Amino acid sequence: MAEPTVSDAERELFGGPLRYDAGWAEHERAWLDLTMLSAIRAMPRLVGGTLRRAWAADRPALLVVAASEVGQGIAAAVGLLAVNAVMHALLGGGEPVDRLHAALPALVAGALVAVVNAGLAGLSTSRAGRLEPLVERIATTEYLEAATAVELEAIEDPEFRRLIDVAQYGAASARRMIGACVAALNGTISLVATAGILTVLHPALLPMLLLIAAPRGWGAMRVAQERYVSVMNWVEHVRAGRLIGNLLTERDAAQEVRIHGVGRYLLEKYRDMAESAEAEQKRLADGKALTELVAAGLSGLAMAGTYGVMLGLILSGHMGLAVAGTAVIAVRTGSASLGALVMNVNQLHEESLYVQDHDRFLVEAARRGIPTTGQDLPERLGRVVLDGVTYRYPDREEPALDGVSLVLPMGSVTAVVGENGSGKSTLMKVLAGLLLPQGGSVRWGGVDLAGLDRSQVFDRVSLLTQDFQRWPVTAALNIRIGRPATRAADAELRPSVDYAGAAPVVAKLPHGLRTLLARMFRGASELSGGEWQKIGLARTHWRTETSAADSVLIVDEPTSALDPEAEIAAFDAIRRLAGPHRAVVLVTHRMSGVRHADTIYVLDRGRLAEQGSHDTLMAARGRYAAMFDTQAAQYAPGPRTGVPHPSAPPVPEPS
C-alpha cells in the first residue's frame, strides 16, 4: 500500500500523518493482504467459530436456520427443474394451447416452490434475528466480565490496553458474522444446487458457469480491496480534520480558541486538510471506476463466450433449445450467487479479525485475572506491613518503588510525602492490593497478600484519590456507590454528607440528593472540582462507616481543589476517620496536612529517604524539613522568590 500523502497542515500540527495507536489499526494491513484463496481457506474455521457461539446461545434457533437454508437450496434446485420442464413443454411440438397445458403442472410446481422458498427465507431471517442479539450479548458480557477481573497491572500495560481496545468491537462483529454466515451458507447451497442441475442438464455447462463467475468474483474482491485502500488513505486526512473540528467546538478549549486566536489558525489548517482529503477521494474514485470497468468487461466477455459456446452446441445439435433456455437462467442465477458469496466471504473475513481479537482477549484476560481464591482475611488484623517492596511498571526501566518498608498499625495516621514521581501513588496501589510487588511482601495481619483472597482485601480498603470516579449518576448514588451492595435511603446518607461538609453543596442542587450529576445529560447538574471532592469525601465516609472489620483508608491528594478553609476541615475530617479498627494513610503535597500524622514517610525516587514524626523530621533538618520550610516560606511575609515583582530590575537579555 502506498504511503498516503500528508498535507502541510498535518505536518505542521502533528509532525506527519495522524495514525491511531489502537489495536484495530493493525487489521488495515491484514485486510489488504487478503486474497480470495486465503479467504476461502479460512472459511471453515470462521463459520465453525460462529456456529459454536450460536449453538451456545440458542440451539433450536440455529437448527431452524440451518434447516431452512438447506431447504432453500433444495427449493432452488427444484425451481430450476420446474423451469426446465416448462421450457421443454413450451418449446416442444403441438398447438400453443396444448403446449401451455403441458407446461401448467411445472408452472404450478415452480410457483409452489417459490412460495415454500419465501416461507423458508422468512423463517431463517426470524431465527437468525433472534440469534444475533443473543450472540452479541453473550460476547459483550464475556468481554466486560473479563475486563473487570484482570489485575490493575494488565490495565496499565499499553499492550493489554490495546487488546482491550480492539476486543470491544468483537461482540458487534460476532453479531454481524451470524448474518454473513447465513448469507454465505445460502449462497453456497444455492450455488451447489445450481451447479448440480447444470451438470444434469449438460456436462459442459458447469465449467461455463465457472468461466462467467470467476471474473465476477475476482472483480468483486478487487473492488472491495480498492475501496478499502481508498478509505484507509483519505480517512487519515478526515481523522485529522475531525480532530481539529472537535477542538474548535470543545468546551475545554473554548477560552483559548477565543482569546489566543487559536480558532482562526486551526480553521485554516482544517481547510487545508479537507482539501487534501477531497483530492485523495477524487483520485481513488477514478481508480475504482476503472477497476469496476475492467471487472465488468472481463465478466461480460466470459458471458459472451459462454453464450457463443451454447449457440455452437445448439447449432451442432448437442444441446436442445429447452436445455439452453434453462441453462441461461441457471448461469445467470449461479453467477449472481457467486458474486454475492464473494462479498459475504469478504465480510466474514473482516468481521472475523475482530472476533479473533475478542477470543485472544478472553484468553489473555484469563491469564492476567485476579485470583478468585485464597486464604480468608481475619476480622482483626492489628497492622498492615510493607516489607522491602519493589515494583517496576512493565514499560519502565527504573523501578517506581525500590525496597520500601512501612508499618501501618490500626488506629494510626500515616503520611507519605515526596516530590512528583517519587512513587507515592504506586505505593498506595501496592498497599491496596491493586498491584502485586515484584520484590518484598505486603502482609495483612501477618499473611502475605499473594496468598490472600483478594476480594476480601479489597473489601477492607477505602480509597479516595484526587481523580476519584465522578460517576454519571445521582448525588445519592455517588455517595452510596462507596459500597454499592449496601442499600440505603437518602436519610441514611445524611451523616456522610454532613461529615464531608457537603450539605451546602447538596442544598444547592435542584433535586437535592436525587439530582443527576452528569453534565452531558438533560436536567443534570454539574459540580465544581471542590464540590466534587466533598462528595468524594462523603463516599469515603459511607464506605468506612459500613464496615466494622479492621481496614485501611487511603487518601491520595484529597484536597487539591478545596479552598483553604475547606482544606483544613477536610484534613481534620480525614484524621477523625482513624479509629481503633482503621489505619489512615494520607498522601499529599500540602505539608500543613501531614504535621499531625503519627508517622511520616518521605519517598525519594522510589526509595524511602526518611521516616518519623513531624518534630523528629524537622529536627533532623533533612529532606522533609526542606520541603516543609519551602512551603511555609510561601506564606511568610516579606519578599518572595520565584515570582518577579513589578518593581524588580528586569532580567538582562542573553547576549
Ligand SMILES: Nc1ncnc2c1ncn2[C@@H]1O[C@H](COP(=O)(O)OP(=O)(O)OP(=O)(O)O)[C@@H](O)[C@H]1O
Ligand atoms: N501506569 C504507569 N505506567 C508506567 N509508569 C508509571 C505509571 N504510573 C506511574 N508511573 C511512573 O512511576 C513513577 C512513580 O509514579 P507515581 O505516580 O507513583 O508518583 P507520585 O509520587 O504519586 O507522583 P505525583 O506526586 O506526581 O502524583 C513515575 O516515574 C511515573 O512516571
